Amino acid sequence: MTYTSRLRAGTGCVRRALERLGITLQDARFAEHGEHAASPDAPLVLVACSGGRDSMALAALSRTVCASLGVRCGAVIVDHGLQRGSDAVAQQAAQRCSQLGLEPVTVHTVHVEVDGSGVEAAARQARYQAIITVAQRCGASVVLLAHTKDDQAETIVIDLLRSGGLDALAGMPESFMLDSVRFARPLLSLTREQTTGICQDLELPWWDDPTNGDGFDASEELPADFPLRSRIRHSLIPYLRRFSGGDVVAHLAGMAQTAALDKEYLDMQADRVAAAATKYACAAACGEADTKDADAKDSDAKDAALSVPAAPAAPIAPGAPSAPVALIWSVDALRGEHAAIRRRVIAHGLSSLGIAASSRHVEAIDRLIAEWHGQGPVSLPSGYTAIRKKHVIRLCQDGGHANR
Numbered sequence: 001m002t003y004t005s006r007l008r009a010g011t012g013c014v015r016r017a018l019e020r021l022g023i024t025l026q027d028a029r030f031a032e033h034g035e036h037a038a039s040p041d042a043p044l045v046l047v048a049c050s051g052g053r054d055s056m057a058l059a060a061l062s063r064t065v066c067a068s069l070g071v072r073c074g075a076v077i078v079d080h081g082l083q084r085g086s087d088a089v090a091q092q093a094a095q096r097c098s099q100l101g102l103e104p105v106t107v108h109t110v111h112v113e114v115d116g117s118g119v120e121a122a123a124r125q126a127r128y129q130a131i132i133t134v135a136q137r138c139g140a141s142v143v144l145l146a147h148t149k150d151d152q153a154e155t156i157v158i159d160l161l162r163s164g165g166l167d168a169l170a171g172m173p174e175s176f177m178l179d180s181v182r183f184a185r186p187l188l189s190l191t192r193e194q195t196t197g198i199c200q201d202l203e204l205p206w207w208d209d210p211t212n213g214d215g216f217d218a219s220e221e222l223p224a225d226f227p228l229r230s231r232i233r234h235s236l237i238p239y240l241r242r243f244s245g246g247d248v249v250a251h252l253a254g255m256a257q258t259a260a261l262d263k264e265y266l267d268m269q270a271d272r273v274a275a276a277a278t279k280y281a282c283a284a285a286c287g288e289a290d291t292k293d294a295d296a297k298d299s300d301a302k303d304a305a306l307s308v309p310a311a312p313a314a315p316i317a318p319g320a321p322s323a324p325v326a327l328i329w330s331v332d333a334l335r336g337e338h339a340a341i342r343r344r345v346i347a348h349g350l351s352s353l354g355i356a357a358s359s360r361h362v363e364a365i366d367r368l369i370a371e372w373h374g375q376g377p378v379s380l381p382s383g384y385t386a387i388r389k390k391h392v393i394r395l396c397q398d399g400g401h402a403n404r
Helices: 005-020 053-069 086-100 119-138 149-162 166-170 192-201 228-244 248-277 283-291 331-335 339-352 359-370
Strands: 044-048 072-079 105-109 142-144 175-178 181-184 278-282 325-330 384-389 392-397
Touching: 005 053, 005 142, 005 192, 044 053, 044 119, 053 072, 053 086, 053 192, 072 086, 072 119, 086 105, 105 119, 119 181, 149 166, 149 192, 149 228, 149 248, 166 248, 228 248, 248 278, 248 325, 248 331, 248 339, 325 331, 325 339, 331 359, 339 359, 359 384, 359 392
Parallel strands: 044 072, 044 142, 072 105, 142 181
Antiparallel strands: 175 181, 278 325, 325 392, 384 392
């Protein structure tokens, strides 16, 4: 097998991603030529694999890099059960991963409960929960996801269509935590063409998801019931490429790197402010707070009865708190901050409770802080309401507000 430029680029991406996470050479033996078995207690890198070209390329690259470092490398395959024959596709992907030398290889079957968020969102949440379950059971140091530069560009377009703002421009982060499990995306600098080439270089077969629309001619529009991502990939990105005469994917992905730095800084500032301005509490305590004297600044927010450790300020869905909770913001701690910071604190707080709020909701809560003139409560999704009482804003599910 020729060690092509694509393979060299791919192994470099995986190696750098692991190094950033502190996963490096485990023993001097692995710097020498020859096969060496990883120690049973060596870190475990888990590859999330669908059987598609991107994740099969990642599985092969990860196995090579991990073997050179003395790190264990396994795979997790999630069968969503949404397509006929999905169980066979999952087993085939597992077999291919095992043939590459990945161990352990786990197939986890899930039941996707579709709600108002749609099939794609429900499947994504079920998938992440399954991966988290397997990763925690195996004690994985990190789970690798096979998103590419093309996926990054498509994600930015999707988020711009659905929400907008800086977070949309920042795209998918290189790494993140969910329920104490670390995830990383090593292939964000590689294109789908490169991952396809890596599979071809290795003579590695893959499965094409029919909902991707690969079977349609480039001149055909995908039906409206195909996933939005597939339609953007099939029609919109090629159109933008022709219209602009440039590499739209590279441009969007490069912009994401710059925007991600700005987002990181704003998140740091928002976390600093949130630490002083936010308290979490039992839902019952939210109503009790009204009976207390709130004339002193921050009195409700600082009440010992509400001194529950703050939830993470960064968005954590899926994995929102399972028990009903209330959130209390100090108006005085937020009022003097820039609107960009205030609204980020609010958005992170809403997300920490699993509330799928829009920018309109965030702006309405912000007006309770910066443009207060006695306005009424702000109604939010999932039965939550934000209401201002003197020097605090209380965010509770309906019924948690006493003496409205």
